[in-house]
Amino acid sequence: MDVAELKKEVIVFSKTIGIDKIGFASPDPFTEMKQRLIRQQELGYQSGFEEKDIEKRVTPSLIFDSPQSIIAIALAYPSKMKNPPKGKKGERRGIFCRASWGEDYHTILREKLAKLEAFLKEKVEGARCKSMTDTGELADRAVAERAGIGWSGKNCAIITPEFGSYVYLGEMITNIPFEPDTPLEDQCGDCRKCLDVCPTGALVSAGQINAKRCISYLTQTKDFLEDEFKVKIGNRVYGCDSCQTICPKNKGMDFHFHEEMEPEPEVAKPLLEPILRLSNREFKELFGHVAGAWRGKKPIQRNAIVALAHFKEESAVPELIRLLHEDPRPVIRGTAGWALGKIGGEEAKGALLVAQNKEEDPEALEEIRKGLAFFEMD
Known part of the structure; x- marks a missing residue:
């Protein structure tokens, strides 16, 4: 051979x-x-x-x-x-990386x-x-x-x-002994734009990342998000591109070689409020074919709630109140409670006061209390 x-x-x-x-x-x-x-x-x-x-x-x-x-x-x-x-x-959107x-x-x-x-x-x-x-x-x-x-x-x-x-x-x-190719030289030089732009400081030094602080990782977790991260995520429902979009080596790089990689706009930049109402089957039908669906709907829904809070989207208040009172998942109830406080308004405050008296999960209750604390700041 x-x-x-x-x-x-x-x-x-x-x-x-x-x-x-x-x-x-x-x-x-x-x-x-x-x-x-x-x-x-x-x-x-x-x-x-x-x-x-x-x-x-x-x-x-x-x-x-x-x-x-x-x-x-x-x-x-x-x-x-x-x-x-x-x-x-009234029609806020999230973004997949x-x-x-x-x-x-x-x-x-x-x-x-x-x-x-x-x-x-x-x-x-x-x-x-x-x-x-x-x-x-x-x-x-x-x-x-x-x-x-x-x-x-x-x-x-x-x-x-x-x-x-x-x-x-x-x-x-x-098991075929192909001749190896030569590695490329590092071309980053003194540039440190990616380190400086990272929203959470996850890039601790050149080539070293604290994955637990990376927004890409955080948007894939299923538990409660810490407060410092909730305010950094913005409208990202899955992943983060900040350290890529800032990179000078990516300037002008945009390739459309593969039809199957083309984004479906309504999937890649979905309306946030409808995400909160999706059943498991509906979630799979809408997002099941994309990489960001691998952890299921819970992280995406939690992130959508955080995104609506980021926008202070008042039209989402009724839906968030429904989740606060009716959703079986403590993470979703608690995050909805925090978001209602962030958005504000008498309707949100009233719902939080009711929820505070009936919530039995200690972590969800803590988030509800954080939501109420926003009203004390006003």
């Missing part, structure tokens, strides 16, 4: 199936990444969503027998929406990787492959960096020269 020739064929084939960038890396342990992950763990900066076993995240041989190389891929996604709907008083526009990127990446696997197995007898996305064991950014896809920016995103950081990443471990 002429592996050098095969590599050329793989690169050509990858373009025909819509892979925007491809790179090859050695399967050696990611020792530098290991030290960074250990430090993250020591500092308590991990989100809890990642693979728990650090060794598996950095040692390909632990998850694949006798690995010979790793193929990394990147798909460019849009950064701008055509004809985005505008929110207005760009990585949750269009079809769930995990599905798109898996389809591309499956086609790549089939191609290799057709070309090479005995070829073995294991593909994954960011839900897999390996640290995908470390693989992409080693494979020359891009460099790891200060915002902890892979930044490519061609597409900026607006790329989805996937990788495939294989």
Whole structure:
């Protein structure tokens, strides 16, 4: 087998199936990444969503027998929406981050990787492959960096020269010994715009993030949000793009190569009030195909409540009162109580006084009392 020739064929084939960038890396342990992950763990900066076993995240041989190389891929996604709907008083809108526009990127990446696997197995007898996305064991950014896809920016995103950081990443471990590509040099220089713009200070230093303070993480949690974060989230219902939109390397980067990644305006920038009334089935029908739906409707509804409070949207008061009195979930009742206080008005205050006397959940009751405290400030 002429592996050098095969590599050329793989690169050509990858373009025909819509892979925007491809790179090859050695399967050696990611020792530098290991030290960074250990430090993250020591500092308590991990989100809890990642693979728990650090060794598996950095040692390909632990998850694949006798690995010979790793193929990394990147798909460019849009950064701008055509004809985005505008929110207005009485019709406020939330926003999903760009990585949750269009079809769930995990599905798109898996389809591309499956086609790549089939191609290799057709070309090479005995070829073995294991593909994954960011839900897999390996640290995908470390693989992409080693494979020359891009460099790891200060915002902890892979930044490519061609597409900026607006790329989805996937990788495939294989027993075919492809020649590795050369990693790119860091091109961030002295720029620290991403660190300065982060709403919650989650980017503690260049290349280090306290995931528990990151709005992308916070919008995916299911519990009560701390007050300092509620006031920072704004109208984000899922994810955050601040450290990407500020990046000079992303200026002018907007690619519409993949129809399945195109945002549906009413899904990517949804009306907030209707979200509060969705049943589980309705939520799945409306949002089930996007990446931001993976945690279910509860976080999205809680975030929508926070967004309505951010706008001080008076038209939402009746719906928030309904949630305060009737919703079975303490997080939703409590957040609605806090939001009613933030919005204000006699109707909201009256509902909070009633709720204060009947709420039995201690955390929800605390949020209701916070809502009432807003009236004392006036």
